[in-house]
Every structure is written in C-alpha cells, then in structure tokens.
Amino acid sequence: MKVAFLGLGIMGRPMALNLIKGGHAVTVWARRPASMQPLLDAGATAAAGPAEAARGQDLVISMVADAPDVAQVMRGVAAGAAPGLVAVDMSTIAPAAARRIGEELAAAGVDFLDAPVSGGEVGAIAGTLSIMVGGSEAAFARALPAFSCIGKNVVHVGASGAGQVTKAANQIVTGMGVLAVAEAYAFAAKNGVDRSKVREALLGGFAYSKILENHGQRMLDRNFKPGFKSWMHEKDLNIVMQTAHELGLCLPGSAATAQMFNAMVGSGLGEEDSIAVLKLLERLSGQE
Amino acid sequence: MKVGFIGLGVMGRPMAGHLQRAGHELFVWARRPESTAGLAATVCATPAELGRRCAVVFTVITSSADVEGVALGPDGLIEGMAPESVLVDCSTIAPETARHIAARLAEKGIALLDAPVSGGAQGAIDATLAIMAGGDAAVLERVRPLLACLGQRIVYVGPNGAGQVAKACNQMIMVAAIQAVAEAMRLAGAAGVDCGRVKQALAGGSAASRVLDVMGERMVRRDFAAGIEARLHHKDFGLVQEAARRSGVAVPLTAVVAQQLNTLMAQGWGRDDTASLLRVLEAA
Numbered sequence: 001m002k003v004a005f006l007g008l009g010i011m012g013r014p015m016a017l018n019l020i021k022g023g024h025a026v027t028v029w030a031r032r033p034a035s036m037q038p039l040l041d042a043g044a045t046a047a048a049g050p051a052e053a054a055r056g057q058d059l060v061i062s063m064v065a066d067a068p069d070v071a072q073v074m075r076g077v078a079a080g081a082a083p084g085l086v087a088v089d090m091s092t093i094a095p096a097a098a099r100r101i102g103e104e105l106a107a108a109g110v111d112f113l114d115a116p117v118s119g120g121e122v123g124a125i126a127g128t129l130s131i132m133v134g135g136s137e138a139a140f141a142r143a144l145p146a147f148s149c150i151g152k153n154v155v156h157v158g159a160s161g162a163g164q165v166t167k168a169a170n171q172i173v174t175g176m177g178v179l180a181v182a183e184a185y186a187f188a189a190k191n192g193v194d195r196s197k198v199r200e201a202l203l204g205g206f207a208y209s210k211i212l213e214n215h216g217q218r219m220l221d222r223n224f225k226p227g228f229k230s231w232m233h234e235k236d237l238n239i240v241m242q243t244a245h246e247l248g249l250c251l252p253g254s255a256a257t258a259q260m261f262n263a264m265v266g267s268g269l270g271e272e273d274s275i276a277v278l279k280l281l282e283r284l285s286g287q288e
Numbered sequence: 289m290k291v292g293f294i295g296l297g298v299m300g301r302p303m304a305g306h307l308q309r310a311g312h313e314l315f316v317w318a319r320r321p322e323s324t325a326g327l328a329a330t331v332c333a334t335p336a337e338l339g340r341r342c343a344v345v346f347t348v349i350t351s352s353a354d355v356e357g358v359a360l361g362p363d364g365l366i367e368g369m370a371p372e373s374v375l376v377d378c379s380t381i382a383p384e385t386a387r388h389i390a391a392r393l394a395e396k397g398i399a400l401l402d403a404p405v406s407g408g409a410q411g412a413i414d415a416t417l418a419i420m421a422g423g424d425a426a427v428l429e430r431v432r433p434l435l436a437c438l439g440q441r442i443v444y445v446g447p448n449g450a451g452q453v454a455k456a457c458n459q460m461i462m463v464a465a466i467q468a469v470a471e472a473m474r475l476a477g478a479a480g481v482d483c484g485r486v487k488q489a490l491a492g493g494s495a496a497s498r499v500l501d502v503m504g505e506r507m508v509r510r511d512f513a514a515g516i517e518a519r520l521h522h523k524d525f526g527l528v529q530e531a532a533r534r535s536g537v538a539v540p541l542t543a544v545v546a547q548q549l550n551t552l553m554a555q556g557w558g559r560d561d562t563a564s565l566l567r568v569l570e571a572a
Binding site: 234238241242244245247248249250251252255256258259260262263265266267270 | 553
C-alpha cells in the first residue's frame with residue numbers, strides 16, 4: 001500500500017519505520033527536514049509538504065503535537081488528495097477537534113479516522129502500540145493493513161471522535177493510576193514501611209495493575225527519565241477537563257489529578273516522566 | 289461625552305442607563321435589535337459605526353470569542369474607532385484574549401482598558417460595582433469619571449490582562465465560598481438542624497461573609513431564581529482553570545468546585561442561581 005506519514009517525532013519516526021518494514025511504500029514529510037533523513041535512509045520518499053505527500057496515496061497518517069497542527073496538516077492533505085483517500089490522525093487531540101477535522105475532510109471527499117495510540121516510545125519501536133480508532137467501518141478496513149504494522153491491539157471503537165474519547169479515558173485511568181501508586185508509596189514511606197515490600201504485596205491482590213508493576217518499579221528505582229513526559233500527560237488531562245466542562249460532567253478525581261500535573265509543569269518537572277508526581281508528593285509532605 | 293455601549297444584558301442595561309443619566313450621549317449596538325428597545329439612545333448599524341461616533345466605548349459581553357468578534361471582527365470596533373479613543377471592556381474574559389485585543393487595537397492607536405466588574409445585577413442597578421482595571425494607568429484616569437458612574441471601588445491593578453486576572457481571583461474566592469456555605473447548609477440540614485438558625489449564628493462570628501449573608505439566605509429560603517446565572521460562573525471557572533494551567537499553578541479547590549459546577553450544568557440548573565450548588569450536594 002502507498003502510505004504518506006506526516007510528523008516524525010519520538011513516536012512518528014519508529015511508526016513510519018515499521019510501515020517500511022511491513023513492506024509499504026512510504027512517503028514522509030516533517031516540519032524539520034532533518035527529521036526525515038533516517039526514514040529516507042531506510043527507503044522512504046521525501047515530500048515537500050502535506051499536499052504533495054498526499055498526492056497519489058492510498059493512506060495518509062499524521063502524528064503531530066496538538067489539534068491546531070493536525071488541522072493545518074490535514075488542510076494540506078485535503079488540497080492534495082484525490083477523492084477516496086483515507087486520512088488517519090494518530091495524535092492525541094480533543095474529541096471535538098477530531099470530529100471537526102473529520103467533517104472538513106469529508107467535504108473534500110477524504111475519509112478520516114481518529115486513531116490515537118497508547119504504549120509510548122517503547123511500543124512505537126516494537127510495533128506493539130494499542131490503537132483506538134474512530135470513524136467509518138470502510139475506512140477502518142482500508143487502514144487496517146497499516147495499523148497492523150504499527151500496533152498489536154487495534155480496536156475500532158465507534159464513529160468519528162470515538163478514538164479520541166477512548167484515549168482521553170485511557171489518560172484518566174493512567175493519570176489517576178500513576179498518582180494512586182505514588183500516593184500509596186508516600187503513605188507507606190511516611191509510616192516507615194518499605195515501599196518495595198508494599199509493592200510486592202499489592203501485586204498479588206486486587207490493587208494489581210500494569211502501572212503498579214511498571215511505573216511502580218521505576219518509582220522505586222527513582223528513574224524519572226521519560227517514557228511519557230509529564231507535560232504531555234498534563235496536556236491530555238486538560239483535554240479531559242475541557243471536555244468535561246463542555247459536557248457538564250463531574251470528574252472530581254481527574255480534576256484533582258490534573259492539578260497535580262499543573263504543579264509539576266509549573267515546578268520544572270514537565271520534562272520528566274509522569275511518575276515524577278511522586279517527587280511532587282514527597283515535596284508537599286516534607287519527605288524529600 | 290459621546291459614549292458607546294455594546295452588550296445590553298442584565299449587567300449592561302443598567303450600566304448604560306447610569307452613563308446616560310450622568311449626562312452622556314449614548315450610542316448603542318446590539319446583535320439582536322430588540323435588545324435596544326425602550327432605550328433613548330442612538331442605535332448604530334454596526335460596531336464600526338458606533339466606534340466612529342464615540343470617544344469611549346463600553347462592552348459587557350459574555351464570551352471571549354464574542355468580545356473579540358465585536359472588537360476585531362468584520363465591521364468591528366477597530367474599523368471605526370479613532371486613535372486616542374478608548375475601549376472599556378467590562379466583560380469577564382480570558383486575560384490572554386484581553387492582551388491580544390489590546391495589542392491589535394494599539395496598532396491603530398486605540399487604547400483598551402480591561403475593566404471587569406463584580407457586584408452582580410444588583411450592583412449594576414445600584415451603581416456600586418467593584419471595577420478592576422488593567423491597561424495604561426493614564427487611560428484609566430481619562431475614563432475614571434465614567435467608571436465612577438458605575439461603581440464606587442475602582443482599582444488599577446496593572447497592565448492589560450491584569451484586570452481579568454483580578455476578576456478570575458474574585459470568581460475563585462466567591463464561588464468556593466458559595467460551595468463552602470452550601471456544604472455547611474447541607475450538613476446542618478442532614479443533621480436535622482435548622483439552617484436559618486445556623487446561618488444566623490454564624491453571621492456574628494469568624495465565618496461571617498457577604499456570601500454567607502446573600503447566598504446563604506437564598507439557600508435557607510430555597511430561592512434558586514437567578515441573581516447571577518450559574519452558567520456564567522461555570523463559564524468563568526473554565527477561564528480560571530485555563531489561566532492556572534497556563535501558569536503551571538495547582539488550584540485543587542477550584543478544580544473540585546468546577547466539578548460541582550459541571551454537575552450543576554448537567555442537572556439543568558445553569559439558568560438558576562449559583563446557590564443551586566446546595567441542590568448539587570443534595571443530588572448526591
């Protein structure tokens with residue numbers, strides 16, 4: 001399949017590489033030309049912009065920072081697209097923004113899928129991302145061969161925007177999950193109890209989670225290297241809280257969690273992994 | 289002086305009346321022409337036309353986007369207002385939007401004063417509003433005689449946006465206080481104690497406050513008809529949280545109160561008074 005890949009950051013670059021490894025003919029574009037070089041070395045073709053990249057493709061995928069970037073890139077795609085093209089955005093943006101972009105592309109005869117991912121850089125490199133997809137069944141079927149090179153757990157959740165709704169739900173669970181583990185650790189430590197023993201004990205019971213296992217271990221190791229940067233988690237929780245505001249939805253746990261992430265960004269922990277919320281808790285409780 | 293006024297709602301209409309009674313010639317524009325009915329003012333066809341005819345223009349509009357549209361959009365004030373003229377925006381909008389509008393207007397030599405108000409509809413009617421101004425201090429002095437027709441406490445807070453930051457702080461404190469009063473009333477009621485007596489007892493002590501007086505009284509009487517519509521506080525809490533986020537500041541209490549306001553909206557009480565936060569607690 002002929003696939004264009006737009007946006008070659010920490011996530012986009014390995015995802016595009018996996019498409020090449022999967023045997024697809026890949027055209028790339030990135031705002032900074034230097035980002036394209038590793039892909040060109042692996043056999044990709046360079047495009048001068050989103051419009052040129054979209055020309056003659058079966059599928060276009062974008063992986064950029066935020067909704068305005070997606071909108072801008074997709075306007076270029078619409079300009080270069082032939083009717084029947086499928087455009088997929090795998091960035092994490094607000095569900096409402098995804099729906100708006102989908103409508104604009106539909107007007108240009110382009111089928112749009114919102115398909116954000118979970119699994120981080122590690123998952124992107126290994127090709128084991130979780131992909132949550134919103135959009136039409138037909139478009140999903142056409143994009144599936146590309147998705148299967150990028151991820152393992154690929155779920156078509158529902159109509160346009162449903163992928164982003166699912167990703168936001170994912171960020172609620174992971175955001176509160178990381179904070180929950182950090183709070184349990186702070187609680188144990190302040191009580192003079194060994195956190196690693198607490199973790200070991202909890203792993204066997206109902207508090208077991210992947211976050212307790214993986215993030216919990218990294219907290220014990222005090223390895224705060226990202227992973228998933230806390231400013232990005234803050235951005236995603238802001239999507240959650242804005243959507244809750246618009247819908248009239250009561251999310252007290254997410255609200256409290258989002259404030260902790262605000263404080264992390266404000267106090268210089270933004271570039272560290274989201275498990276650095278443990279440092280913030282320790283600072284607040286005088287446990288440094 | 290020829291004074292323009294845009295936004296003739298619950299707040300704007302009595303404010304415009306005060307300016308007129310003080311002897312100023314009033315020019316108005318409204319998106320819905322029926323809003324200008326019964327006003328002895330010159331009705332303009334567009335904000336631009338109103339801007340051309342006035343030395344000072346007031347706006348009292350609900351959303352950031354609408355203020356921006358009226359000021360900078362097609363046929364907006366920016367197309368009509370002369371250099372040296374002043375736009376006094378009494379709306380509650382994002383500090384960032386205020387700064388953006390100020391910068392655009394400044395290109396044409398027009399001054400913006402962000403001058404949000406506190407005191408509600410009653411304060412607007414009684415001309416007792418608290419006015420918090422952001423912008424050039426000299427500009428504030430030029431329009432101070434006009435503002436003095438609207439309120440008693442006029443405070444210069446700082447450069448453009450500073451008035452809106454002060455208003456955000458005002459809303460944080462006030463609505464959190466309403467929530468605190470609602471929770472106290474809820475506890476008293478659930479414990480089988482007379483809410484009116486509790487309120488009366490507290491009024492003499494350290495918990496005394498204007499919110500306890502006014503909003504507590506509404507809760508005791510279960511009078512949820514709007515003084516200020518709760519949906520406006522809900523809107524303001526969106527602005528407050530966004531401002532906190534941009535500054536990287538944790539506002540945990542504000543965040544929780546915002547969820548109570550979200551629930552209030554979901555219950556369909558957005559056009560009722562914010563005293564309805566009591567009903568939110570009762571719904572749980």
